[in-house]
Amino acid sequence: MSHDTRPRGGFGMLMRSLLIQGAWNYRTMLGSGFAFALLPALKRLYGNDPNALARAIERHSEHFNAHPYLAPIALGAIARLESDQVDVETIRRFRTAVRGPLGGLGDTLVWATWLPLVAVCSLVLYWFGVPGWGVVLAFVLVYNVGHLGLRVWGLWLGLDAGRDVGARLTAVDLGSWARRLQGPLVIGLGVLCGAVLSAPGGLSSIGPAWSALAAVAFVLGLVGGHRAWRPAAMATVGAIAFIGLWGILS
Template identity: 35%
Template sequence: MAGKVRQSSLFAGFLSSFAVQAGYNYERYQNLGLLAILLPALKDINPDPDDLKKALTRHSGYFNTNPYLATFTAGALIRAEEDSTDHDIHEGDEPWTDRFKRASGSVLGNLGDRFFWGGLRPLAGLTGILAYLLSPLYGALAIIVVFNIPQIVIRAEGMRLGYEAGRGVVTSAIGDRGSKAIIWVKRLGALALGMVIPFLIAHPAMPGGFTGVVLVAGTVGAGWFFLRRRELRTLTLFALAVVLILILAFTARMT
């Protein structure tokens, strides 16, 4: 007889989601992390030790997604485990669990990478620099607040929505909200990027008005031109750093 999942087990799963990457490996990626998230709920659903063994074995295969969105898949799997009476259903050549993890992991991975890595992380970093330029000790605080409020809320909501929606979580619970969120986080990032430039030029510690403008404009241009490729080559950066040092030393001697 299958048991009912307790709220405390969902909460324990949410807490475990913070360690979803701790056992990351190149064979099954986040499978250990996913098992740790599912474990409290699977214990509720499968009071019989043999059933629990079977359930854990079902979920010990490959899993990989954006770490901040893993709770969506986990919540959906918990709901599916709770509802289903026949866990060995195959879809095509593979068990439904594998197919679902692969499909949702891929969609959520793409969505999460664009939102968190491509949007929220640059936004947090730029906000941090902006805060630093206003008051140095607030920079760190700005990064922590801007990044962590969304990440914690989204992890928690992921578990709730995944558990409510089950296997339809990607289409019914997320829908086009994910795309809209990506657009807005990128817009805010672009806004923060624009704000950093005048603050950099007009900082009281900047060496001279015109020299400062030329320095910032020149380095922004150089950064965009040389470092815009995805692969940030160590040698390129090293060469730029050396050139920068020479320019600064020369400028200081001139003034």
């Protein structure tokens, strides 16, 4: 598609997309945030007609959900459809259809892969003795290069592809990015486990019994999956509370 047919207002939408979850709610989820982020594009299209603008805002405030980093794909595509004067019903159906994949892909790629990968690598730096500010700086910079890159790319993709983002996303195959990052994440997790074991001040310096207990706990998590999380956290809190009580009573 040539440049001139693309709607304007992209930078404003990109900035506002950072606030798309500003009013996250159980009724429309990101619905009103979606309209809020789309406003720069809508104002350019309907700026002269307050009634048409109000109706457009109302349409785009309906229920919407997506991963926040991938929501710009939908914002861009819908800005494009609006500026191409596609009919209201088609836009509504597009908005409905795009929710599912943008949520699922984002959860897999960002929450289940990119975030743990950067967090695990930063924790490895910490246990390898890198000073705190360096660890935090590395985490924030690296993580957000991926984060903001995804937002900018997504908005561009949406504006460029319009209704055909489905075909473009199939070709790009974000799921395969996630699978490619999983190998490095497994290695990083291994390194982190090793570092927590052997670093100065780590488990092995406390004693072999603690290392063995931690190995048992690791296996509990490995077998139980997410069901094991809350019981483990509560057992930790319980054990520490017990030690404290023992201190008061003795």
